[in-house]
Amino acid sequence: MPVPYPSIRQARFDDEETLGRLDRAAWSPLHSVQGRPREPHPPFFGDRCGPRDHLVAELGGTLVGYIRLGFPTPLASNAHVRQIQGLAVAEEARGAGVGRALLRAAQQEARRQGARRITLRVLGHNTPARALYASEGFVVEGVLPQEFLLDGEYVDDVLMGRALELPGPDGLTT
Numbered sequence: 517m518p519v520p521y522p523s524i525r526q527a528r529f530d531d532e533e534t535l536g537r538l539d540r541a542a543w544s545p546l547h548s549v550q551g552r553p554r555e556p557h558p559p560f561f562g563d564r565c566g567p568r569d570h571l572v573a574e575l576g577g578t579l580v581g582y583i584r585l586g587f588p589t590p591l592a593s594n595a596h597v598r599q600i601q602g603l604a605v606a607e608e609a610r611g612a613g614v615g616r617a618l619l620r621a622a623q624q625e626a627r628r629q630g631a632r633r634i635t636l637r638v639l640g641h642n643t644p645a646r647a648l649y650a651s652e653g654f655v656v657e658g659v660l661p662q663e664f665l666l667d668g669e670y671v672d673d674v675l676m677g678r679a680l681e682l683p684g685p686d687g688l689t690t
Contacts, residue, residue, distance in 0.1 A: 520575055522614045524621040527570035527582065529561070534579045535572070536560040542604040546642050549664050565601070571621050573605070573614045580609035583618040585625060588635060598626040600636040603645075615645075619652050627680050634680055639664070640672030653678045 527535065539560060540553045561567060565584060573581040584602035588594060600622055605614045626634045636654065638645050654676040662670035 520612075522573040522575050522580065522609075522612065522617045524571050524573055524617055527567040527572045529567055531567065531570075531572060531579060532560045535570070535582055538579065538582065538606055539602075539604055542606065545667055547639060547645060549639070549666065569601075571618060571625060573609075573618050575609055575612060575614070580612075581605040581614040581618055583622045585622045596630070596632045598622075598629065598631040598634050600634065615648055616652065619648065623652075623680060631680055633677055635675065635677035638674050638676060639666075640674050641669075646674065646676075649676050 536557060536559070540557065543553055565586060569586050570582050570584050572579050582602070582604055583600060585598050586601045588597055588599040600619075603615065603618060605618075623634055635657070636649065638649065640646075640659070655678060656674055657677045658675040660673040660675070663673035664671045
């Protein structure tokens with residue numbers, strides 16, 4: 517039986533509790549530079565990022581993932597760049613194309629917003645995420661060696677990015 521393809525939509529304020537639980541459940545030293553989340557848990561949405569900055573994935577009506585898309589800096593000189601600032605997929609939904617669908621939707625949304633580039637940061641030891649990003653056209657643009665000390669090990673911070681083809685007047689990307 518084929519696995520259903522996830523549906524992607526803009527996050528809503530009423531997703532906050534579910535997104536917070538998902539984020540905490542998906543926490544791993546493979547991708548997080550912060551310690552394991554502890555109570556009291558802060559709100560998922562905050563002053564710097566809200567529902568407008570998140571796309572969510574659903575499988576069978578259940579929220580199973582999110583991606584956060586934002587500006588890498590507040591500078592007008594790089595307002596043409598968007599940055600993926602978070603991606604999480606529920607354990608039970610991994611391998612179902614959720615991460616890839618979210619990544620593609622984020623690129624489409626960045627294009628819609630007029631971005632010419634999209635970037636992200638990923639820990640050097642996160643081989644599955646790096647492979648996914650590379651398969652979607654992201655390339656390594658820089659490495660900050662031993663940038664983080666995680667569980668007694670020094671880990672590289674890998675900077676990846678790609679150009680975004682913008683839609684032309686006919687709606688096709690160029």
